[in-house]
Amino acid sequence: MSSLIPTLWNDQNSPVFSLQKEMDKLFEDFGRKLPAGSPFGNFPSINVAETETGLELTAELPGVAEKDIDVSVSDRTLTLKGEKHEEKTVNEKDRHVSERSFGSFRRVMTLPFAPKKEGIEAHMENGVLTVTLPRPEDAGPQPHKIEVKRKS
Secondary structure, X not given: OOOXXXXXXXXXXXXHHHHHHHHHHHHHHHHHHOOOOOOOOOOOOXXXXXXXXXXXXXXXXXXXXXXXXXXXXXXXXXXXXXXXXXXXXXXXXXXXXXXXXXXXXXXXXXXXXOOOXXXXXXXXXXXXXXXXXXXXXXXXXXXXXXXXXXXO
């Protein structure tokens, strides 16, 4: 039986060969869908934490300048957009190196409430964007967790 496996694997009419070919195509296509040099794959890492006053969102955006980030809120929708433009050139006696890195991202999220627009704040520090979204007074009381017990 083991002598058949290599033959089946290389036989272009076999189901095993067809499966291998489809898997190769899948991985090739996956790599093409990300923009060349994209630092985010179009989506930065985002964490959302609930606080006593609302929500705090953090997004990892290394190499992105504050001026290249657009944060907007419309009702219960938060949109983060940005671009990374980085060029590095080294000119020394025996070598010349020029590197460029470009990429863009856009992330749209539905929030559990429409934040109070007057208190929304955003700032960057060490490549991390922090957005504070205050809960409006009319958002209702905080949910109360109810313990589920076994009926006796």
